[in-house]
Amino acid sequence: MFWEKEKETMDRKSLENLQVGLLREKIEYAYNNIPFYKRKFDEYGITKKSIKTIEDIRKLPFTTKIDFRDNYPFGLLARPMKEIVRIHSSSGTTGKPTVVAYTKKDIKIWADLVARIAKAAGVTDEDIVQIAFGYGLFTGGFGLHYGLENIGAAIIPASSGNTKRQIMLMQDYGATVLVCTPSYALYMAEVAQNMGINPKKDLKLRIGMFGAEPWSEQLRKKIEESLNIKAYDNYGLSEIIGPGVAGECEAQNGMHVAEDHFIVEVINPETEEPVKPGEYGEIVVTTITKEALPVFRYRTRDITKLDYSTCKCGRTSVRMHKPIGRTDDMLIIRGVNVFPSQIEEILFNIEGVSPHYQIIVDRKGALDTVTVLVEANANLFFDEMKKQKLLLDKINDELKTTLGIDVDVKLVEPNTIERSEGKAKRIIDKRKF
Numbered sequence: 001m002f003w004e005k006e007k008e009t010m011d012r013k014s015l016e017n018l019q020v021g022l023l024r025e026k027i028e029y030a031y032n033n034i035p036f037y038k039r040k041f042d043e044y045g046i047t048k049k050s051i052k053t054i055e056d057i058r059k060l061p062f063t064t065k066i067d068f069r070d071n072y073p074f075g076l077l078a079r080p081m082k083e084i085v086r087i088h089s090s091s092g093t094t095g096k097p098t099v100v101a102y103t104k105k106d107i108k109i110w111a112d113l114v115a116r117i118a119k120a121a122g123v124t125d126e127d128i129v130q131i132a133f134g135y136g137l138f139t140g141g142f143g144l145h146y147g148l149e150n151i152g153a154a155i156i157p158a159s160s161g162n163t164k165r166q167i168m169l170m171q172d173y174g175a176t177v178l179v180c181t182p183s184y185a186l187y188m189a190e191v192a193q194n195m196g197i198n199p200k201k202d203l204k205l206r207i208g209m210f211g212a213e214p215w216s217e218q219l220r221k222k223i224e225e226s227l228n229i230k231a232y233d234n235y236g237l238s239e240i241i242g243p244g245v246a247g248e249c250e251a252q253n254g255m256h257v258a259e260d261h262f263i264v265e266v267i268n269p270e271t272e273e274p275v276k277p278g279e280y281g282e283i284v285v286t287t288i289t290k291e292a293l294p295v296f297r298y299r300t301r302d303i304t305k306l307d308y309s310t311c312k313c314g315r316t317s318v319r320m321h322k323p324i325g326r327t328d329d330m331l332i333i334r335g336v337n338v339f340p341s342q343i344e345e346i347l348f349n350i351e352g353v354s355p356h357y358q359i360i361v362d363r364k365g366a367l368d369t370v371t372v373l374v375e376a377n378a379n380l381f382f383d384e385m386k387k388q389k390l391l392l393d394k395i396n397d398e399l400k401t402t403l404g405i406d407v408d409v410k411l412v413e414p415n416t417i418e419r420s421e422g423k424a425k426r427i428i429d430k431r432k433f
């Protein structure tokens with residue numbers, strides 16, 4: 001199902017022409033309205049004439065989170081506050097948060113982009129949607145809210161937290177779609193089970209739209225089974241617009257990027273050069289329709305790869321693979337690059353292990369150590385020591401073979417690893433740099 005079929009199925013040549021035209025316009029617009037970009041473009045000798053083909057985007061300088069911080073709070077805005085209708089910001093766990101703002105036109109575009117990803121996942125105006133993303137400064141709650149309202153679905157703005165009450169609302173109001181982080185969906189499934197609720201019989205859920213953190217295919221399967229739904233991934237970040245940058249169609253084989261609004265590139269984060277087609281790297285995003293806060297070549301720090309092959313849904317846009325992690329989450333253990341999602345994938349394939357885990361990185365002398373805490377499922381934990389030992393050996397072996405490093409695996413009692421109502425905290429890095 002489409003929201004804006006003509007735009008979603010545009011042929012590549014027309015799409016690239018559109019992108020080049022919009023990019024040229026935005027360069028001139030940013031130059032005239034944002035002192036930060038005027039300075040940068042002067043420094044790099046960039047004018048709209050610098051862009052003749054889509055590849056010319058590489059001539060532009062990158063924008064980073066640091067640029068947002070340096071221009072805190074409103075230095076990157078292209079419009080006066082009179083024209084701004086909404087302000088959001090990141091959680092800002094360290095230092096000042098990242099502030100973003102929207103004009104009326106930006107909000108309209110955002111609601112259409114979210115409507116696209118919801119339609120692509122099969123949501124209709126008949127659906128009842130429970131939004132369990134936090135409402136507030138975070139773009140997730142309000143972003144999904146206005147997009148889903150746009151397509152005419154009935155929304156339960158539950159926000160995050162109070163999980164038992166979430167389950168009660170879900171059951172009593174007959175929610176058919178759940179929106180939240182994948183780790184929260186997993187936790188909800190567990191709470192529902194403890195409340196004696198059988199999702200197949202007692203709930204009407206059919207679709208999950210999950211985002212805001214990287215998650216593995218194995219976690220998708222686990223959530224689909226335990227909640228009896230189809231689970232779709234979507235991608236976005238507040239610096240770009242919020243959710244709605246990309247979303248999966250019913251084929252569930254990568255997220256279609258809204259390329260008529262965003263130009264995406266994948267680069268090697270160290271050399272800053274483009275990776276070979278189909279290779280993993282950091283996704284870099286340029287906005288070409290935003291009014292309040294146009295951003296050029298934003299370094300997302302998300303690691304993914306692009307697929308330009310045709311999709312059976314009829315959309316022509318490029319698909320981005322589920323991000324396997326963020327450059328900031330990448331652990332460098334004794335010189336080996338490790339993403340938590342790799343450890344997650346291995347754990348999920350081992351029977352007797354529950355999907356809850358935590359990775360603790362520490363340093364003893366000059367040597368990095370990794371401890372993975374894994375919850376055993378209840379039957380196993382109270383089972384005999386011999387069986388536990390066998391399981392531990394198996395996990396150790398698999399991690400060693402796949403990652404090439406020694407890891408200390410510890411089984412912990414069921415329900416001892418902290419559950420998340422938002423983004424899960426999978427890594428505790430105790431090393432001091």
Ligand SMILES: [Zn+2]
Nearest residue numbers: 249311313315
């Ligand atoms: Zn598709």
